Amino acid sequence: MLADYVPPYSATAVERITAAGGEIVGKANMDEFGMGTTTETSAFGPTRNPVDPERVPGGSSGGSAAAVAAGDVELALGTDTGGSVRCPAAFCGVVGIKPTYGLVSRYGLIAYANSLEQIGPIAGTVEEAAELLSVIAGPDEHDATTRHDQAADARSHPAAEADYAAAADGDVTELTIGIPEQLFDGADEDVVDVVKAAITDLESQGAETRSVSLPSLEYAVEAYYVIAMSEASSNLARFDGVRYGHRSDDDGDWNASFAQTRSEGFGAEVKRRILLGTYALSAGYHDEYYGRAQDARAWVKQDFEEAFTDVDVIASPTMPVKPFRLGESLDDPLKMYLADANTTPVNLANLPAISVPAGQTDGLPVGIQLVGPKFGESTIIRAASAVDT
Ligand code: GLN
DSSP states (O other), X not given: OOTTOOOSSOOHHHHHHHHTTOOOOOOOOOSGGGOOSSSTTOTTOOOOBTTBTTBOOOSSSHHHHHHHHTTSOXXXXXXXXXXXXXXXXXXXXXXXXXXXXXXXXXXXXOOSOTTTOEEEEEESSHHHHHHHHHHHBSOBTTBGGGOSOTTXXXXXXXXXXXXXXXXXXXXXXXXXXXXXGGGTTTSOHHHHHHHHHHHHHHHHXXXXXXXXXXXXXXXXXXXXXXXXXXXXXXXXXXXXXXXXXXXXXXXSOHHHHHHHHHHHHSOHHHHHHHHHHHHHHSTTTTIIIIIHHHHXXXXXXXXXXXXXXXXXXXXXXXXXXOOOBTTTTTTOHHHHHHTTTTTHHHHHTTOOEEEEEEEEETTEEEEEEEEOSTTOHHHHHHHHHHHHO
């Protein structure tokens, strides 16, 4: 749909990187409109995982993570609607941060599901990812969700006082780590072993662990997909061949040309989601699907809030599985959706999370996810930097 599209302005995140002296060397491959967990649904074809070219790099920001893992670039950006920064970071053995909703401006980002997504950094180390986060975070008059306190000046934004790179000091003494069994049950055994070993190592450095219960998470991935697809069906209505993007040669009436443009311009996964999202929002089904998903979302938020009265961070495997073989999940969308079980709850609750390499199994990278309370970026960066060392 947007293969030949040249946007008339740059995203705020990109402008800030350029202003800070960074050089943008290219656009990275990704699942079409961010819809995927493997980068195989890209209109340009799949990206391979530099660690093992027969495996996927994760998604949807797989091109970004692969470019960092391959050493082509030092830093990259991704967007995380339901895990698309953390998943490819985990699968490629690099670091990815999904910021708290409202920390980073989404101005210039092509929307998939506005209420869930944030732009986030991908890098080889926790410190570098944190440094990039400092550059892109902060209030932006073009994105009202970044205006933490509209009555006060920019200093009221949580990013204004924070030095994220300085937080990567590796000091986890007195840090309390919550362990939610819900996010370990059902994960591959060897993945769990690697993550548990990383947690044991944090304990040996002075951290304390405590088990936490998040019963709502059983419904999170289902709620996520209903909400994400519903928002997508509305967002993607703008790609009509009139405003911008692909336009079919069909000279028929408005309806015929709209349908033809969208049939040609969208890939199969995007069409599937527009259809499902439209269905979930339709009169008669709205309460049964979208309404109930919103109830589940409220429950997930509440569960996390309660857990964070007791612990500083919550640890789990980032992905419950190892990187898929190319093609393995393409015929089975449900399998692909379920792989997002550990990342999507964080977006539903609008919280920050980081994925950092915890070790390897069968020569494949395993990521540990550390989730923090709202605007607790410094805490998860500090904890992750102790895993890094
Ligand atoms: N895999 C999830 C999805 O397809 C997450 C995508 C994302 O974070 N952009 O919806």
